[in-house]
Amino acid sequence: MKEVIAIVRINMMNQTKQALTDCGVDAFFAHxxxxxGVGFVSPAVLEGAVQGYEEAAALLGEKGKLYPKRMITAVVEDSMVGCVVETIINTNQTGLPGDGKVFVLPLTDAVRVRTGETGVKSIS
Known part of the structure; x- marks a missing residue:
């Protein structure tokens, strides 16, 4: 089993949900x-904000250097990882900074609380 974590733009969430469902992933979390990202904010804009220029501070937004995103987490069988990662990339790739990231982590086990099932049975 693997845990796939994806960071995507907010406006791409509906398309990503549909694409994951089409890929066969019906269970996932969205946060x-x-x-x-690295280099997402121009150093000149940051310097201007530090120096007190209102225009530069406005470019950073009300939340400073952080931008709203959605984080999707799905636990899938090893055989599904390629489809899930490819689906997320194909759905979210614009070629511009801020398209997101995908992380794949190994999982040693999972347990369904209701039944006590473990492993792949607990996620299917």
Whole structure:
């Protein structure tokens, strides 16, 4: 089993949900998140904000250097990882900064609380 974590733009969430469902992933979590990537904010804008220029501070937004995003978490069988990652990339890739990231983590086990089932049975 693997845990796939994706950070995507808010406006791409509905398309991503539909694409994941089409790929065969019906169970996942979506969380509100804030963050930014390396180099997403111009150093000149940051310097201007530090120096007190209102225009530069406005470019950073009300929440400072953090931008609203959505974090999607899905636990899938190993055989599904390729489809899930490819689906997320194809749905969210614009070629511009801020398209997001996908992380794949190994899971040693999962347990369904209701039945006590473990492993792949607990996620299907």
């Amino acid at each position: 509100e998140a804030q963050g930014r």
